[in-house]
Amino acid sequence: MDASQSNAPKSATLTIGDESWELPILNGTIGPDVIDIAKLYGQTGKFTYDPGFTSTASCESQITYIDGDEGVLLYRGYPIEQLAESDFLETCYLLLYGELPTAAQKADFDYRVTRHTMVHEQMSRFFHGFRRDAHPMSVLVASVGALSAFYHDSTDISDPQQRMIASIRMIAKIPTLAAMAYKYSIGQPFVYPKNDLDYASNFLRMCFSVPCEEYKVNPILSRAIDRIFILHADHEQNASTSTVRLAGSSGANPFACIAAGIACLWGPAHGGANEAALKMLGEIGSVDRIPEFINRAKDKNDPFRLMGFGHRVYKNYDPRAKIMQRTCHEVLGELGIKDDPLLDIAIELERIALQDEYFVERKLYPNIDFYSGITLRALGFPTSMFTVLFALARTVGWIGQWKEMIEDPSQRIGRPRQLYTGATQRDYVPIARRK
Ligand code: SDX
Numbered sequence: 247m248d249a250s251q252s253n254a255p256k257s258a259t260l261t262i263g264d265e266s267w268e269l270p271i272l273n274g275t276i277g278p279d280v281i282d283i284a285k286l287y288g289q290t291g292k293f294t295y296d297p298g299f300t301s302t303a304s305c306e307s308q309i310t311y312i313d314g315d316e317g318v319l320l321y322r323g324y325p326i327e328q329l330a331e332s333d334f335l336e337t338c339y340l341l342l343y344g345e346l347p348t349a350a351q352k353a354d355f356d357y358r359v360t361r362h363t364m365v366h367e368q369m370s371r372f373f374h375g376f377r378r379d380a381h382p383m384s385v386l387v388a389s390v391g392a393l394s395a396f397y398h399d400s401t402d403i404s405d406p407q408q409r410m411i412a413s414i415r416m417i418a419k420i421p422t423l424a425a426m427a428y429k430y431s432i433g434q435p436f437v438y439p440k441n442d443l444d445y446a447s448n449f450l451r452m453c454f455s456v457p458c459e460e461y462k463v464n465p466i467l468s469r470a471i472d473r474i475f476i477l478h479a480d481h482e483q484n485a486s487t488s489t490v491r492l493a494g495s496s497g498a499n500p501f502a503c504i505a506a507g508i509a510c511l512w513g514p515a516h517g518g519a520n521e522a523a524l525k526m527l528g529e530i531g532s533v534d535r536i537p538e539f540i541n542r543a544k545d546k547n548d549p550f551r552l553m554g555f556g557h558r559v560y561k562n563y564d565p566r567a568k569i570m571q572r573t574c575h576e577v578l579g580e581l582g583i584k585d586d587p588l589l590d591i592a593i594e595l596e597r598i599a600l601q602d603e604y605f606v607e608r609k610l611y612p613n614i615d616f617y618s619g620i621t622l623r624a625l626g627f628p629t630s631m632f633t634v635l636f637a638l639a640r641t642v643g644w645i646g647q648w649k650e651m652i653e654d655p656s657q658r659i660g661r662p663r664q665l666y667t668g669a670t671q672r673d674y675v676p677i678a679r680r681k
Pocket residue numbers: 298480481483484485514515516517519543544550551552553554555556557558559608610613614615
């Protein structure tokens with residue numbers, strides 16, 4: 247029985263001094279109820295205060311559900327463990343349309359995405375303005391934002407057709423732009439997409455093929471990267487998705503909103519953690535130095551944190567991390583990498599941390615970024631491309647959440663308030679009279 251049928255209270259009573267107000271309680275299909283405070287300021291003249299939004303639901307959504315205590319992740323109700331065995335474009339269809347596609351719908355979706363994978367030829371000139379050692383994330387932010395300069399027929403967000411074509415274009419072109427950012431960083435020529443390859447194979451070929459020889463896609467590795475995309479596709483109202491929603495709430499075009507999401511994802515506390523986690527494993531260097539770094543992570547005076555550990559929502563094992571660990575072993579096995587010292591360090595670090603009371607009492611577990619770096623490095627990507635791959639996969643989540651927000655009749659521009667603790671009003675003193 248869900249809360250709406252039980253005798254659960256329908257409202258919360260707020261009492262301040264000798265005044266009380268009833269605040270409606272809204273029920274979801276699963277997960278915590280919410281207290282509707284939309285009228286709070288009008289009724290009480292007070293704001294709520296929740297920096298970091300630890301207790302704040304910013305929107306209503308039907309796309310992704312996370313149960314952090316149970317380590318559950320559902321895309322449109324389907325468990326990530328089951329979807330990890332589907333293919334990424336099927337997951338894209340599910341996230342965008344809300345239902346799994348029939349065979350005919352899937353074939354049509356694949357066809358539509360495949361035929362939008364090329365970018366305007368003039369886009370390639372943007373890249374040549376960057377230094378070769380520019381971080382690929384800086385190139386990706388710029389090139390995705392620049393898409394709005396080329397596709398004027400998909401920036402009218404009031405037109406459902408244009409919203410869908412913009413969504414398809416974003417999903418289709420992000421691998422091409424990501425591969426171009428990689429090729430540019432290593433001084434190799436761009437590789438055009440091929441329509442007879444599936445999404446993941448096309449991406450691997452655009453990254454790793456060279457004009458001088460045929461490139462044969464390894465199906466095990468292509469399957470692995472496709473699954474990695476599925477794991478990263480969406481994750482409810484995380485920092486970058488909230489950024490996309492806030493940017494979109496002003497009516498900004500979808501390409502600019504996705505560029506804003508990419509910029510937010512770049513931070514080491516968010517999508518940049520996969521790059522930071524691999525660097526951390528390299529800095530630890532050997533299993534016998536793990537205790538030193540565990541102590542540093544626990545030391546309040548040391549800013550060091552175990553990258554790839556902990557999560558705002560998961561207070562249990564991130565279900566994606568388990569699948570990522572399995573994928574890591576699959577890739578290393580396929581490539582014949584028997585003893586990757588960083589993997590040995592990661593496994594031992596996880597074992598020690600999960601026994602240490604500091605991590606246990608704070609419910610800090612490996613998250614999706616803990617094993618992804620080792621896997622992506624084994625696949626041939628430099629650490630600077632790790633967050634680019636995260637952004638590539640999360641683009642469908644961002645555009646799906648953007649579309650849901652635009653199509654929500656109750657949506658308004660997001661405009662939070664604040665607790666002001668600055669100077670009270672005072673008069674200007676001309677400089678000649680200042681002491
Ligand atoms: C992603 O939101 C999402 O869904 C994100 C994501 C997605 O798919 O979109 O899942 C992707 O961003 C995963 C997280 C990747 N980031 C990292 O791995 C960076 C390392 N992790 C931490 O920085 C941290 O755990 C966060 C940022 C992920 C979560 O931070 P919170 O929720 O604000 O937690 P907190 O900083 O308040 O920490 C609570 C306590 C603190 O100790 P006390 O002050 O209570 O004594 O736990 C400690 C923290 O010091 N802590 C850590 C730690 N993470 C938290 N201590 C050591 N190492 C860590 N990694």
